[in-house]
Amino acid sequence: MFLNGKIDSELRELGELAPAGFFIGLHIRFTSPLLSFQTYNQAWLDHYTENGYVLRDPMTGWGFSTTGEIRWSDENLLDPFGLFEDAGKFGLRYGVTVSHGPIKSRTIASFARSDREFKDGEIAKIREIVHRLHDLTRPPDGLTKAQIEALRCIANGDRHAAAAAKLGISESALKARITSARERLMARTTAEAIQRAKDYRLL
Numbered sequence: 001m002f003l004n005g006k007i008d009s010e011l012r013e014l015g016e017l018a019p020a021g022f023f024i025g026l027h028i029r030f031t032s033p034l035l036s037f038q039t040y041n042q043a044w045l046d047h048y049t050e051n052g053y054v055l056r057d058p059m060t061g062w063g064f065s066t067t068g069e070i071r072w073s074d075e076n077l078l079d080p081f082g083l084f085e086d087a088g089k090f091g092l093r094y095g096v097t098v099s100h101g102p103i104k105s106r107t108i109a110s111f112a113r114s115d116r117e118f119k120d121g122e123i124a125k126i127r128e129i130v131h132r133l134h135d136l137t138r139p140p141d142g143l144t145k146a147q148i149e150a151l152r153c154i155a156n157g158d159r160h161a162a163a164a165a166k167l168g169i170s171e172s173a174l175k176a177r178i179t180s181a182r183e184r185l186m187a188r189t190t191a192e193a194i195q196r197a198k199d200y201r202l203l
Contacts, residue, residue: 040112
């Protein structure tokens with residue numbers, strides 16, 4: 001799909017800008033992102049989880065209190081639990097965080113390097129990409145009745161043939177409805193589309 005290809009392209013560029021990894025939480029609502037992408041090493045992720053850093057991450061607090069971008073080394077950032085010192089032990093020695101969007105649908109993204117601080121130009125590129133990803137992944141206002149009916153049948157366990165018969169349409173027409181719903185929801189699979197529709201409260 002074109003849209004997923006565009007997202008993949010943006011993520012590849014971010015991977016080049018942040019060789020030590022990144023985490024992007026897009027459209028955070030009810031404390032959880034609608035979409036997330038991360039490339040940090042597994043050892044750091046395990047350590048982060050084991051230490052309950054999700055509730056103590058200074059970048060989370062900063063990201064919900066303001067928008068813009070900030071280096072992790074900024075003296076105004078408070079880190080009472082020593083997260084940044086710990087991150088450095090896992091190769092995440094330098095970083096930048098970007099916060100964008102309204103508080104009801106905030107995007108917060110962090111990027112890391114092990115060798116040096118991010119340059120101003122790199123931060124500007126990262127900011128632009130995060131803004132584009134935020135806009136690209138804005139949840140749809142709704143699905144068509146036909147798309148909802150098709151997804152609902154599959155969500156209830158019907159196979160394609162049974163779902164098509166239930167709706168009084170051909171199997172190819174059912175597949176077309178599901179494909180269009182996946183594209184609208186930016187989902188790679190039907191299962192992902194169903195879950196996303198539920199998350200968006202569209203199903």
